[in-house]
Amino acid sequence: MIQVGIIGAGSWGIALAVLLHNNGHKVTIWSIIEDEVNMLKVQREHKDKLPGVKIAEDILITNDLKEAASNKDMLVLAVPSPYTRSTSRMLREYVSENQLIVNVAKGIEESTLYTLTDIIEEEIPGVNAAVLSGPSHAEEVGREIPTTCVAGAKAKENAEFIQNTFMNEVFRVYTSPDILGIELGGALKNVIALAAGIADGLGYGDNTKAALITRGIAEISRLGTIMGGKKETFSGLTGIGDLIVTCASMHSRNRRAGILIGKGYTMDEAMKEVKMVVEGVYSAKAAIKLAEKYQVSLPIIEQVNEVLFFEKPAAEAVKELMIRDKKIEHSDLPWE
Template sequence: MANVGVLGAGSWGTALALLLNNNGHQVTVWSIDKAEVEMLTEKREHKSKLPGVKIPEEITFTNDLESAVKEKDFLVLAVPSPFTRNTAKSMSPYVAEGQIIVDVAKGIEESTMMTLSQQIREEIPQADVAVLSGPSHAEEVGRGLPTIVVVGATTRKTAEYLQTMFMNQVFRVYTSPDMLGIELGGSLKNVIALAAGVADGLGYGDNTKAALITRGIAEISRLGTKMGGKIETFNGLTGIGDLIVTCASTHSRNRKAGYLIGQGRTMEEAMDEVQMVVEGVYSAKAAAKLAKKYDVSMPIVDQVNAVLFDGKSAAEAVRELMLREGRAEHAALPWNEKI
């Protein structure tokens, strides 16, 4: 049995706390919101974020960060990506040398273009930082539906340790050394999911959704491999797998926000209606900056940014995507000119 601290009491933090508790671990969940801690302690259910899922009495909730971090075998950082750096900075004085922190959020910091694990390492250099990602909606994990994810770490030892901590009969965990690829896939797919939601909001069909998923993973892979991620990662669970579920699922906050934008809402109105952090909005500008820095073509990402921040209509963005100059699907494939 491990003693685990979960930082963040939203849907994902709560779902993983339930999973770890079911695996026999002692779990303490921290939230910065005192009212949220009191509600969860008393009601034993997160009615707004994970309704219908009962929380066992063995799980402890607190707003005391020090007690949630100190003397824990490992920590799960589950705050939304815009709050990762500040939370890590607050945690740092209590984190022991070599203590494992597994980040489970997805995003890229716009100002620095750093992934979440890079931000955590910068704020907590003494930590052993890992990531957990994959096609895994909290609503389904909380209900115990079969799910498969990947743990990325700098060492095999850390990855395999976390694999044993999380894995059970309904939650299968693979390991990978490609932390960068895992994080880029998990972050950039949120931007593509916004586009998929926009297409749904405009009333487009399955053909459009399939096109966005397929060309979206092409964009993610082009940038990701240029940055040092591995093509196997983008072809796997945290690339195409996570992209499919986020573009298609009714649980996806990014797809839902895109849907509302496609129906005519502004970005701000859509985010207010979703009532949760829409991480693709925060990653969109960073993705465009990275594409420019690494000289990679990302037309879907460009159009998402234009709709979100430049006032372009969703219909015009789709039109421009469709009417771009014709090109080969895979430029590296040779023609047999003798035929």
């Protein structure tokens, strides 16, 4: 048994708290919102965010960050990516040198273009920042539906420690040294999931969805490898795997927001309607900046930005993708 502090009591934080408790660990879960903590302490369930998933009485729920973060073998950072920096800053005074912090959020900071482990390491010098990512909707993990993820860490021992802590017969965890590739895949797939949702909202079909997923992973991989991620990672669970689940599932907030936009909602209206965090909206802007910085072409992601931020009608964006210059599918595949 180890002591784990889960920082963030949204749907993913709660699903992982329940999983780790089922694995026999001592779990404390923290939320910044006092009302949420009081509600969770009484109801032992988040009826809005993760209905039907009971939080056992011996999972400690707290609004006190010191109580949640001090003297823990592992911290799991499960706040939405726009809060990774502010939360890391608050955590700094409670964690010791070499503290293992497992980031489970998915995003890229628009102002700095940092990944989330970059932010954690900048705000809390001396920690071991790692990731856990993959195709894993909280709603299904909470119902113990078989799921696979990847634990990424600089040191093999840390990746294996995370693997051993999380893994059970319904949650299989692989290890990887490619933290950057894992984080880029997780953040950028949300932008393509918005596109897939938009296509659904426009009434397009499975052919369109397959095209967006396949050409979407090509964009993610093109940018991700130039930035230093490994190409194998983009064809693995945290790349194509997470992209498939997010583009296909009604659990995805990004896809659901996209569907509404495809039906004519504005970005703000769609985000309000979905209620929970729609991180693809932030990652879309960051991706465009990265494309400029690294001189990479990202046609789908560019069109998503046009629709989200420049009021381009969604159908027009799809048409522009279809009538782009003619291309060879794989530019590095020569004819004999």
